[in-house]
Amino acid sequence: MDRFMTGRRATMLAGLAALALPRIGTAADDDMLYGPADPQARRGGRATIGSLVEPPALDPFRQAADARIRVSVLMYQGLFFEDDSGIARPLLATSAEAAPDGKSWTFRLRRGVKFHTGQTMTSADVKYSYDFMRDAKNGSPGAGDLSMVEAIEAPADDVVVFRLGRPNAALPMTLTNKYGAVVPKDFFADPNSGTRMNEISVGTGPFKLKQFRPNSVLVMERFADYWQPGLPHLDEVTFAVMPNSAAMAVALQSRRIDLAMFSRPQDTQALERVAGVEVKRWPSLNQKTVDLDCNYGPLKDVRVRQAIALALDKKAVMDASIAGYGKVIGTMVAGMQDAWGVPIADLPNQTVDLDRAKRLLAEAGHPDGFEIDLTTIIGYDWMDPAAVTIAEQIRRVGVRANIKRIELGVWIRNFRAREMGFTFNDWGTTPDPSLLFYRHFRAAPQGADFRNWNHARASELLDRGQEVSDPAQRKAIYVEFQKILADESPTIMMFSSDLLTVNTARLRNYTQHGTGWYFGLAKAWIAA
């Protein structure tokens, strides 16, 4: 594991160096897409993956659910691959070049790429797909990320040009696989196209959809005309929905499934002693946070938010909720800390200081503390022990938390309505600071500013971070932003939990991507 981590850090630094150049990656990186290759890999076999969540639908353009992204990345592809080292590697593109003023990007496309429908991909399909996605009227959650795009041109069959209203250094990382993909031109002319995507896949990915039976299984089969030679190795991948972690553990023991991802280490401990299964830990690009709505009761006062931050012992919260299987963080997800983070010691409000917290509360007019609701989301197992621990910790400075559990749909409504109050949150990112921060913290209307922070300097920095392409300058901008974020505490980022996978010994070479998505199945294989 250590060797793996060191390797990733080295790649991450190499990635940063590449970002300084106008070109981002080359097709020579192809071997690194979807994880390391295994020379012993053999074709054939079926793998079954157990999952606690099921995609509500498979449309990559109009479904934000993480459960959808996890699986759809195997069927649909964007222009780039979000390598968790932090570099955008060419996927359907082969190269990227930014104009000196940063206001246009030219992408060369891979030739001979086939859609699952049998058609050959051209620049017209790419233009059509991203035009569809960026038109907000089509309801894509990814439209906001492309708001700076003014026009997309297709001057040649294998060239597309994105013209921007203002520069965006994160554009290649935006054109990855979270939202949208390249699909055949005019696919959406059919008004039922979204639901058609539950019956057929029309992407260019290594697997194509065989059967999606909601509430039961999702089956994908090997795409014979896939453009990466020799991939994928598996003939078929089945995703089965399971009711809870215990059922997944039993299914692994009985070899009913070959792979499962677990959110709590407690659930995998028993499996560590079982012969024939392997438990693995992977660094993640997710973060567990406490969000503080700057429009909510006492949290409106920055001193109150600072006092809460000063009362929190993040390590204790992490130990209670995920048994220490993660990394305490300051203001950056663990997987991006080396490249973009600020050392925790250099950030304000990171160490427990109860006296200062009490003083701040008194100055804010709460010498005896106050009562506040702290919400957790039903089904997010880590939040409940974290909530109890935090309630104990902030009680030491007089803040009395009433823990309330709410259903995910209700939570999303509150979040989107910017009425989140004092709540836990669990979010991940594609590995670029602009994609991590912009939407969440840029003041409206450019950003969503879910926490009603409305901070002028922070917004200015987020704009500049998007515009500047020099990595050193970008880093300096995000360092300043993170210091403000830590000081003002509209959110308290606590820890990144490791991703835990358990696989049967017969499933080989599965690499877990830091986002938690199943990219690694493209290179996994089954030993006889």
Next chain:
Amino acid sequence: MLALIAQRLAASVAAAALSALAVFLLVRAVPGDIVGQMLGQTGGDPTAELALRAFFGLDQPIHRQFLDWLGRTLTGDLGTSWYQGRAVTTMIWDAFRVTLELSALTLLISTLIGVPLGVWAGIRAGGPVDTAIQGFSMFGLSAPVFWIGLMLLVGAAAVFDWSPPFAYVGPEEDLPENLSIMILPVASLCLLQAAAYAQFVRGLMVNELRRDYIRTAQSKGLRPYAVYVVHALRNVLIPLSTFIGLILVQILGGVVVIESLFSLPGLGRLILSAIQGRDYPVVQGALLFVVLIAITINLVIDLLYGVFDPRLRT
């Protein structure tokens, strides 16, 4: 009798109408909607949200939405699922067939096992056979269905190196495959139901065998078969028939858990996932369907009372 039928039918129609309204309002009373689910933690430009809201008709006033839905429902059109794009009636029927098969098999097998066990225990009351059967009942009634299901999965894999397939296949498509999918879920549910039957029938038998007519039959020198089966069991069957109704309700409750555990795409899971996703047409249609089943069962029972009890007919 006709008056009774007319009265009960009118009451059922009124109940169905009220249920339709309640279902419609309850579904919408839960905060959050499909648009929020689709867009997740994204935001900023409200265009996407407005466009999606208009697409799903959520921009219309609520009474308008209700009347639209009611109008279509009355013509038998429950709409299409917002996520799947399939007709809700088809989705309900597909899911109901799974639930129905699971329930029917469970009812049949648990009756065939539980009733004879109860009779046997009743006849041998106080003996070792009775103790063993009561032990079985105690275990079956106290072990959670979910746990039984898990243990059967582990056991089948350990002993036979076998696990049921994940992808559901209907009995008409491939009967052996269907049965291999159904065997463990049915076995899990049967244990509880057979135990409940055995316990209930044993009590009835013990009571019945103490009655005078049994002593008379025995003293007349009738063969044990005639005493137990022809006389005692026949009298036990009357209360048993009402008990079967209770068992059916219990099975339908347990089915939701078992459907989850064994990844069976039944009615319980359909409703649950539709609620979580705020897929209103599916939730409304499926809940209304469940309500109509309940109303129909009640109507049939009411009418059967009329058949059994002449006083109700006037």
